Amino acid sequence: MVMQRKVSRREVLGLMAAAGAAAIVGCGDDGEAPPQATSTEAPSATSAATATQAPELSCVVSPEMTEGPYFVDEMLNRSDIREDPSDGSVVEGTPLFLTLGIYQVNGEACTPLSGALVDMWHCDAGGLYSDVAQNDTAGQKFLRGYQLTDESGTVSFTTIYPGWYMGRAVHIHMKVRTDPDSGQGFEFTSQLFFDEALTDEVHAQSPYSDHGTRDTLNETDSIYQGGGSQMLLALSPQDDGYAGSMSIGVQMS
Numbered sequence: 001m002v003m004q005r006k007v008s009r010r011e012v013l014g015l016m017a018a019a020g021a022a023a024i025v026g027c028g029d030d031g032e033a034p035p036q037a038t039s040t041e042a043p044s045a046t047s048a049a050t051a052t053q054a055p056e057l058s059c060v061v062s063p064e065m066t067e068g069p070y071f072v073d074e075m076l077n078r079s080d081i082r083e084d085p086s087d088g089s090v091v092e093g094t095p096l097f098l099t100l101g102i103y104q105v106n107g108e109a110c111t112p113l114s115g116a117l118v119d120m121w122h123c124d125a126g127g128l129y130s131d132v133a134q135n136d137t138a139g140q141k142f143l144r145g146y147q148l149t150d151e152s153g154t155v156s157f158t159t160i161y162p163g164w165y166m167g168r169a170v171h172i173h174m175k176v177r178t179d180p181d182s183g184q185g186f187e188f189t190s191q192l193f194f195d196e197a198l199t200d201e202v203h204a205q206s207p208y209s210d211h212g213t214r215d216t217l218n219e220t221d222s223i224y225q226g227g228g229s230q231m232l233l234a235l236s237p238q239d240d241g242y243a244g245s246m247s248i249g250v251q252m253s
Contacts, residue, residue, distance in 0.1 A: 059103075059110045061249045063227030065191045068173060070129040071121060073180075074144050080158040081120060081145035084130065091142045092207045093125040093160030095241030098192075098233075102153045102176055105249040112153030113250065119146045119175040120157050125207040127165035161202045161242065162194075164214035169221035169228075170194045176250060188250045193218055193228045198235060198242075 082090050098120075102113045121144045123129050130140040147155035162170050172192040179185025196217055202208060218224045218232075235242040 059105055059108055059249065060230075061105050061251045062188075062190055063230055064189060065223055065226055065228075065231070067175070067189045068191075070123075070132055071119075071173065071175070072131045072144065073119075074131065074141050076141060076145040077147070078145040079147055079156055081143050082158065082160060084140050084142040086140050089142075091124045091160055093163070094202050094205070094208075095239065096159050096161045096235075097156070097238055097241065097243040098159065098172075099154060099156045099243075099245040100174070101245070101247045102149050102155070103247060103249050105251050106253070110249065112149070112151065113176070113178075114149050114151045114153055115178075116149045116153075117146050117177045117180055118149060118155045119177070120144075120159065120172060122159070122162045122172040123165055125160065125163040126211050127163045161199075161208075163208055163211055164203070164216070167216055169216050169218045169224055170199050170214070171221075171223070174248075176248070178252075186250070186252045188248075190231060190248070191223060191228070192246070193224055193232050195232065195235070 076085070082093075084091070100118060102116055102118060103110045104113045121129070124143055128135045128137055130137045130142045130144060132138070143159060145157070147157065149155050159172075162172055164170050170193070174190055174192060176188040177185055178187075199214075203211075203214065218228060221228065231246075233244045233246065235244040237243075
């Protein structure tokens with residue numbers, strides 16, 4: 001059930017000041033398919049549900065961004081998206097724990113959007129998306145999944161730090177849908193981006209280093225130019241990976 005209490009801008013600012021600034025989170029051009037990343041056992045990690053605090057309220061509408069060519073509506077209801085259910089293998093990479101808070105923005109009021117379906121999908125350490133014929137990954141379903149927002153508008157995912165592919169900065173795709181079965185519900189699509197210095201650090205390690213040096217940074221990515229700075233993840237070390245949270249504001253009217 002959606003929380004009915006509306007939060008004023010004054011209250012929101014007070015909450016943010018008390019708890020600290022919220023972390024802001026948010027495929028495009030196809031490149032030549034890079035080599036397939038290897039699969040290995042998943043590293044031991046705390047679940048995303050407990051890895052980070054819930055995102056703080058925000059009354060700012062987040063920028064929408066292109067869905068890209070690699071969305072596949074697999075309808076995989078799961079929080080940990082690292083496993084490929086087609087064969088049980090787990091993609092190799094630095095663990096990443098993300099918590100997203102989805103809020104409906106109406107003027108100066110915010111209400112958590114409960115019961116919404118939130119999809120997440122991205123490439124592996126070698127730059128490949130699953131279930132894409134030109135990547136030779138048809139039938140595979142790694143790094144794809146969805147969660148339903150709870151009464152506080154929150155979802156959590158466990159994944160890996162993304163790799164890169166030609167023509168794009170490092171990113172994650174996300175989509176919010178209220179009624180995907182009917183086709184008449186609300187839909188919001190955007191992308192999440194990463195700090196360049198942290199990406200350099202992560203990509204210097206295996207298996208990312210096997211793919212070479214990326215050719216596109218945030219500042220030269222055409223999608224990032226459409227509001228990517230507002231969708232830039234702030235991450236902190238968590239276990240043997242990183243964790244972060246973000247508040248996503250959507251305007252449904």
